[in-house]
Amino acid sequence: MIETFPNPNPARDYVIEHIASEFTSVCPKTGHPDFATIVVRYVADRACLELKSLKLYYQDYRNRGIFYEAVTNKILDDLVAACQPRWMEIETQWTGRGGIRSVIKARHG
Amino acid sequence: MIETFPNPNPARDYVIEHIASEFTSVCPKTGHPDFATIVVRYVADRACLELKSLKLYYQDYRNRGIFYEAVTNKILDDLVAACQPRWMEIETQWTGRGGIRSVIKARHG
Amino acid sequence: MIETFPNPNPARDYVIEHIASEFTSVCPKTGHPDFATIVVRYVADRACLELKSLKLYYQDYRNRGIFYEAVTNKILDDLVAACQPRWMEIETQWTGRGGIRSVIKARHG
Amino acid sequence: MIETFPNPNPARDYVIEHIASEFTSVCPKTGHPDFATIVVRYVADRACLELKSLKLYYQDYRNRGIFYEAVTNKILDDLVAACQPRWMEIETQWTGRGGIRSVIKARHG
Amino acid sequence: MIETFPNPNPARDYVIEHIASEFTSVCPKTGHPDFATIVVRYVADRACLELKSLKLYYQDYRNRGIFYEAVTNKILDDLVAACQPRWMEIETQWTGRGGIRSVIKARHG
C-alpha cells in the first residue's frame, strides 16, 4: 500500500525527514481517540517513500484500536518493508489523555 | 494493580516515555498537599505499562502521606516489578512549598 | 547556467551559507505546487557561487515536476559541478502538504 | 536543627535537588540585605534532608551578617553534618547590588 | 445525546468557556480528514453542558463528511437546543489543508 519511487541518488547517503502532525488512532482499551505527531527519519537505499501514499497510510489508522507502542513499531516495520532503507528512526509524540502525554522512539539499522 | 500488555516488539530496544503533569500526594510532616510532574522513561522487555492503569496507580497517591524521595523510589520499584523493564528512569519535579522546589531522579538497570 | 567568480582567498578554508526562502516547484504526482526554503553551505575551492545566477537557477524549478529528494540531490550535483567546492551541504525544508512537512539533507565531500 | 528522615532506598544511588528562591541574609560590611537562590544537589546515604526544617534553617540567615562565600560554605558544612551524604553540591545565585551579581559553587565528596 | 445538569446558580449571569483541541471530521469533497480546535462560550440559563457527553458528541463527527461552515452552525444549533443558553458563541479554528487554514465564528442570542 505504501508506494515508493526510485532513490534519485543511491550513491549518496543523505537524510530524509517527514513530520506528520495530524495522526489519529483509537485506544484499544477505552475506545477514545488518540492524537499524535509522527516523525520518520531515514537514509534511503534504492527506494524513497512517496508522500501522498504515506499520508493515506497514516489515515488508515484513523479507526484502528492500537497501543502507542504497537503503532510506533508497526509504522517502523511497514516503512522498512516498503522501502528497505539503510537506516530509519520513528518518533511518535502523543498528546495527553488523563494528564499523561507520551513519546516513543524506535530505530532500525 | 498496574496492568501491562505484551511488548509488541521485544526483539527491538526502543524508548518509551510517559509524562504525567497532574500528580498529587500529601506531605507526611505537615499534612499539606504536594504537586508534581512524574516522568517515566524505559526500555520494555516482555511487557509494556498500560496507560489507564498507570493513571489510576498515580491517582492512588492522592491522599497518601509520603516524602518526595519515597514517592520517587516507590514508583520506580512498583513499575519495575510490574513490567520488568531492561532499563528504567523516574524523574519527579515538585512545585514549590515555602519557596523551595525539588527534583528527584532514580534509575534501574 | 550558474555563474561563479574567483574565490578571493583560496588559501583559507571558510564557510559560505546562502538561505533561499522562496523556492517553489511542482509535485510530479499531484501537479500541486510545493514550497521550500533551500539552504546551501560550502567551503569554496577556486570558485564562488554568484548570487544573481543562483536566484535565476532556483526560479527555473518553478514549473518543473520533481520530487523533494530529487530536487535536493540535483541542486547539490549542479552546484558542485558549477563551483567544485571542497565541501558542500544542501538542506531543503518543505512546507506541509496534507499535514506532513519534510526536511532533506545531502552532503558532498 | 536540620531534621532528617531515613533514606527510603539506601541501596540505590539517586539524585535529590532542592531549589530555594527566597533566601535572604545581610551584608556584614554595609548592613544591607542580600537576596539569593540556593540550590542543593546530593546523593543521600542513610538520611534525607527534611524540607520544612531546611526552610527554617534557611530563614535563620535572615538577620545574620555574612559574606556570600561564607554562606555557601557554611550551608554545605551544615547540610553535610546533618545528613552525611555520599555526595553534595551547593550553588548560591545572588541578585545584584551595585550592578554586580554573583554565583558561588562548592562541593563535598 | 448531549447531557446537561442543572445550572448551580441560575440567578447569576456568568460565562463558561470550553476549548476542545482534538476535533476531527472528514471533508465531504475530498474524503480527507479535517482537524480543528472548537471553542464554545456561553451564559447558561437553566442547564449547563456536561463535559463527558460534550466530548462524546464531538467524537461523533470523526467519520462524518461535513463542511467547516456546517460544522460550526450545527454545533451551535445542537448546543443551543441541548441547554437553551442565554447567549452562546462558537469559534472553530481549522489547521491548514493545501496551504489554507480557516477560522469560523457564529453567535446565538
Next chain:
Amino acid sequence: MIETFPNPNPARDYVIEHIASEFTSVCPKTGHPDFATIVVRYVADRACLELKSLKLYYQDYRNRGIFYEAVTNKILDDLVAACQPRWMEIETQWTGRGGIRSVIKARHG
C-alpha cells in the same frame, strides 16, 4: 471556616487579588481528579480574607465530587458570605480532560 481580619483601611477602595494554582477537586460524573487555577479579585468592605484559611478552604475540595460551574459559584458565594466585599470576581481555569479545557467567570456586586 474562612477566617478574616479587619480591613486595615476601609475608607479606601482598593483591589486585592489572590491566584491559587494548585486547586484540585473530583469530577462527580467520572470520579477522576480535576485540576485548576483559582483567581479571586475583590474590593474589601470591613473584612479581608485571611490567606492561610483560604488555602485550607481550597484544600477542602480535594476529595469532593463537584462540577466546574458549581465550584466557581460556590467559592464566590462562600467568599462573599465570609467577607461581605464591596465587589468580587472569581475565575477558574481548568486543565484539560479528554482534550477539553475550560474557563469559568462569575461576579458579585
Next chain:
Amino acid sequence: MIETFPNPNPARDYVIEHIASEFTSVCPKTGHPDFATIVVRYVADRACLELKSLKLYYQDYRNRGIFYEAVTNKILDDLVAACQPRWMEIETQWTGRGGIRSVIKARHG
C-alpha cells in the same frame, strides 16, 4: 471557476476566514516571482466558497504577471462575483523584494 456550496445557515450572520500562506504570482515589470499570504474574511449570503476550488483559483496566478494592487482588487472582485457575500475583506501580505515588503487591504459591502 470558483465553486460554492449553499450556506448551511443563511438566517445567521457569521464570519468565515481563510488564510492562504502559499500564494505566488509574477511581477509584470521584472518577470521575477512574488510571494504572498492572502487572507479573505466574509459573511456569506446564499453561498460559501469551496476551499479546494479556492486553492486552485489561487494556483492560477502562479505564472500570471500582475501588480500587488491588481491581485488584491481582482481577488476581491472575483470572490464577490462567485459567492455574493453580505460583506468581504481581502488582505494580501507580500514578502519583500529589493528590501521592500508590502501589505494591501480592500473591502466590499
Next chain:
Amino acid sequence: MIETFPNPNPARDYVIEHIASEFTSVCPKTGHPDFATIVVRYVADRACLELKSLKLYYQDYRNRGIFYEAVTNKILDDLVAACQPRWMEIETQWTGRGGIRSVIKARHG
C-alpha cells in the same frame, strides 16, 4: 524617616515610578517571611521621595509581622505623609506561599 528633596519643577505635572523588587516582611499569622515587588507611581507636589531613604524605609519591614493589605495601605499612607503628592498609587506583588500568590493595588488622590 523617609527623606525628600524639593521637587525640581513643581510647576509641571509629571509622573515618577519606583519599582522595588527585593521587599520582604513577615506573615503575622505564621511567622514565615513574605517576599514582594513594590511599585509606587506618583505626581509630586513640593517634595520628591529620596531613593536611598525609600530603600531603607522598605528594609524596615524586614522583621515586622504585617498582612499584605496592611503593608500596601501603610506604604501608601506613609509615602503620602512624607511627600504630600498630587496623586499616588501603590501596587504590591507577592510571591506565592502555599501555592497562592497575591497582587494588591491602592490609590490616593
Next chain:
Amino acid sequence: MIETFPNPNPARDYVIEHIASEFTSVCPKTGHPDFATIVVRYVADRACLELKSLKLYYQDYRNRGIFYEAVTNKILDDLVAACQPRWMEIETQWTGRGGIRSVIKARHG
C-alpha cells in the same frame, strides 16, 4: 523619477503599505552613514507607486548628506507629488548612532 501605474480600482478606497528595511543616507554633519526602515502607507487616487522605481528612488539617497527630518518630509513630498494619493503617511525608523535611535512620522491629507 518615481514611476506609477494606473490604480486598478479607483472606485474603491483601499490601503497600500510598503515597508523598506534597507534605506541608507549620510549624516550631513559627521559624514557617517545612517540606516533606516521607511514605511509608506497610502490610499491611491488615480495612480499607484511602482515598486522597482520606488526602490531606485530610495537608493538615490545613498550618498546624499541629509537630516532624518528632511528625509522624512522630502519622501512624503516626492511621493505625494508622484501619485497624488487621497491620504499618505511616512514613518522613518533610524538605527542608532552614538547610542541614540530615532523615529519620525509625517502625514498628508
Next chain:
Amino acid sequence: MIETFPNPNPARDYVIEHIASEFTSVCPKTGHPDFATIVVRYVADRACLELKSLKLYYQDYRNRGIFYEAVTNKILDDLVAACQPRWMEIETQWTGRGGIRSVIKARHG
C-alpha cells in the same frame, strides 16, 4: 550648547522621537553612577534638535551629581529652550540601584 537646524517642513505637524540608551550621571546622595535610557518625543516648530550635539549634551551629565527627577525636568527645559517645539515629552528609564528601578515622564505644551 545644543545645536539645531531649520525644520525642513514647518508647515506640517510631524512627530520626532530620539531614544538614547547610554546615558549616565551620578547620584548626588551616594556618589554612585546612575544609568538610564532617555526618550525625547516632540513636534518641531522652527528648529530641529541636531543629534551629535544632543549626544554631547547628554555626555555632559556624566560626572554631574543630580537626582532622576531633576535630570528629567532639566533635559525637558533645556531642549524646549533650544528648539522651542510645539510639543515635547521626556521619559527617563533608570536601571536599578539597591533593588529599585525608576521611570520618570514629563511633558511640555
